[in-house]
Amino acid sequence: MADGAALVRGKAPDGTGFIRAGTGAPVLLIHGVGMSAAIWEPQIMLMQNHFELIAIDMLGHGASPLPPENAGVSDFADQAILLLNQLGLDRVAVVGHSMGALVAQEIALRAPSRVSSIICLNAVFRRPPELAQAVRDRAAALGGRGDPSSIAATIARWFGNPIPADLADAAATARTALESVDAQGYARTYRLFASADTAHVDRLADLSVPALFMTGSEDRNSTPAMSAAMARLAPSGQCLVLSGEKHMMTIASPQKVTQQIIAFLDKVAAVSARAAIDPAFDVIEFRRALGSFLTGVTIVTTIGAEGEPRGFTANSFTSVSLEPPLVLVCIAKKALGHQAFSTSRGFAINILSEDQKAASGIFASKAADKFSSVAWQPGQTGNPVINGSVAVFDCDLEQLVDAGDHSILIGRVHDFTHNGAQPLGYCRGTYITPGLSQDALAAAPPETEVGAILENEGRVLFFEAADGSCQLPAGHGLGAANDARSLRGKLAAKAIDADLGFLYAVWDDATEASRTHVYYRGTVGSPRSGDGQVRFVEIERIAELTIADPAVRSMLTRYVRERTEDAFGVYVGNEVEGEVRPLAKPAPALHSGHG
Known part of the structure; x- marks a missing residue:
């Protein structure tokens, strides 16, 4: 730490170790497995003039006590929340790296009123089977304190083998941390980390705070696809991939990483300031109000750069003009299909019938081969036309309009068909x-x-x-x-x-x-x-x-x-017993395009 820095190393009444420095909006820093609060030294040096930084030693690391033998992510979240209580901090931004990112998510889900935003660095999510097995094998093979072979393998995985000259200092810092960590604390935490990649699969949709999921393009264990998937599920999620970076980018490229952290925190603060000026505008209630508008459901299709069919479900469709015949649909900029649709020469809008509810769900999902579930054929412009649709508008792309977090695709209708089938409706998150x-x-x-x-x-x-x-x-x-x-x-x-x-x-x-x-x-x-x-x-x-x-x-x-x-259902049974069946399975937020 630079000379003269206002840094405090402390220990809370429960034994939790922490570092505290700087003044300004409070930010909680949570390290990954095998590290300690000290690993955040570069970020503290760069941020302390504008933020109050609290770096915590996770259970089993640094000066903190051991976690329970069969610990859960909630144990680590409880430790952090207790530290905030003891330091008198009501609301903080939380930055977590690797395992620390999972703890950050848990804190935000368990105590959303205590968290202003989260930044998840190199976070894991739904590991592929072969990667999940490799992590479990490493957890099972952990040896005693400072196991040289395990440390060498970890350093090689994080920095390369041989280690590039420009990463030698960062690798030495990581090696020192791994050699000094408590073996039992490391083993217990790593065993949890090996299985915690699915801890929030069904809960990220409830993550109400602004969330940035940032990783490196070369991180093979916390991949860009994982960060993108989490950002798509989190209502206010964003994904950022740093080119050329690996898993330990926080110490390998601290300047680059910290600049992005500060930029995100400043952006969240600016949005909060605007909300404070106009507190009557509630974004969540705004979304609910928009959901009161009963719409139809469409599948928007096009042909990708490699000739493959692409499609997403949306209800953000409307007519624009009769002369010339123009229609529009919106697609989220973070949708996987945004690149394909924003650069295509045209698209088709398929208005779905009541019988096509299943197709709507599939095209709103991340299914690998969506078109295998529907019968379709090329329209006059070559765009996929789905059989059985109530109406189809086959369009050339007239104009692409930037509109906040979405792009507006305005299409000139080249051909259209329609029939008398009953359309599928959508209102308040439910199919009608x-x-x-x-x-x-x-x-x-x-x-x-x-x-x-x-x-x-x-x-x-x-x-x-x-x-x-x-x-x-x-x-x-x-x-x-x-x-x-x-x-x-x-x-x-x-x-x-x-x-x-x-x-x-x-x-x-x-x-x-x-x-x-x-x-x-x-x-x-x-x-x-x-x-x-x-x-x-x-x-x-x-x-x-x-x-x-x-x-x-x-x-x-x-x-x-x-x-x-x-939220209404339909009761079916007799006067004594039966079951309430939802009018429909709650549907994804169709106003945002899903690629």
Whole structure:
């Protein structure tokens, strides 16, 4: 450390060792397996004039105590959060290298209010089978303190063999750390590291903070593909690959790495400052509000540079002009297919039908061969046209427009087709199939009890009986307005103008197998006065009503819960037992293009 630097080496009450230096916004630094807080010395020297740096010794490293024998990533995250508490730091940016990057993710997922952003350097994610086995083999073969053969193999893997002259100092620093680390602490941590590459596979979508995933182009163990995959899953993720760098780029090229760290932290701070000026604008709520717009679902296709078909799922499609015929679709700049689509001569937009929900999911995924799952043929311009689509617009690329984190592809329609099939819809993160309710309504037998939960401005319509109990509108079959026994007849008799929407519950009587009950969700106009039997009840007060039918009472309990969560399902079974099936499997965020 440079002379005169305001550096404090400390030990927390629980025995955790740490280094503290600098002034400014606090940044927590977490090293990788076999290192210690001191490995961050280059970053501390470069950042201490603008940031407060806290470099922690992970469990089993430096001055810190050993981790549990079968430790989890959460043990290391808990250690770091406890240190923040002891130092009186409410909110920090977290920078983690290798194993430290996994700990950084865990902290952000467990305590998002404590983290302003994370930077994951050379992080591992879903190792390929052969690489995963190699790491497990190394973990199993670990010897005692300062095992020379293991250290030599690690240094060669990190820096090359022979070590290039310009990396000799960095290799010596890493070797010294490996020779001095506690053997038991190293072994326990490395065993965890060997399996922790899947620790956050299903959780990165919940990583709410800004996240930078940075690695080197030559890192064979924490590959660029891994960082790209994590950045795609994290809602505010970015990927950055440093050309020519390997796994220990933090000490091999500290100037280059630290410049990128500072640039990202400054960018996050600038965005936060703008948000503070206009605190009413909430990005997460903005995304949810956009999701309220019911759209269709498309698969956008093109031909790549090598002649291969490429495609992604999107609902960011709209018409632009009739003369000339122009349409547009958006693709995320971080999408794997962005290069192919932004440099192509054209593309096709395939509007999907209700029967093509599976294809939508596949093209929104990272499947290796998406086109093997669909029947397709070249359109007039050569772009892939998917069979069975409701409509297809085959386009030349008219204009590419830069728009924030997306690119807008404006296409001049060269050819188009369409048919009368039911389109697939998308709203609030869920696929919508409008044909489901229409078909079910038409198919209901006349003796089926058909009822409805009809809502008006946060209230639900009930018919009140003489004894004070309440019933939902229901009748024998859907029927017509002139059929007094049917649902429509009973609504018409009370001058109720209702719109029946989506199927909500279907059940059979446990004792009367021939009796089927079908209930729908819907809306109703403003209440009419003069009919004492018609009652509108606020959703939150439905539980107070007396409802004789236990099956209807149970259904309404579910409705109140799902209405609050804005996530509806369809109940199928009998009045005693059954299951709630989601209207659709929650779908990816289709407004962002996936390559």
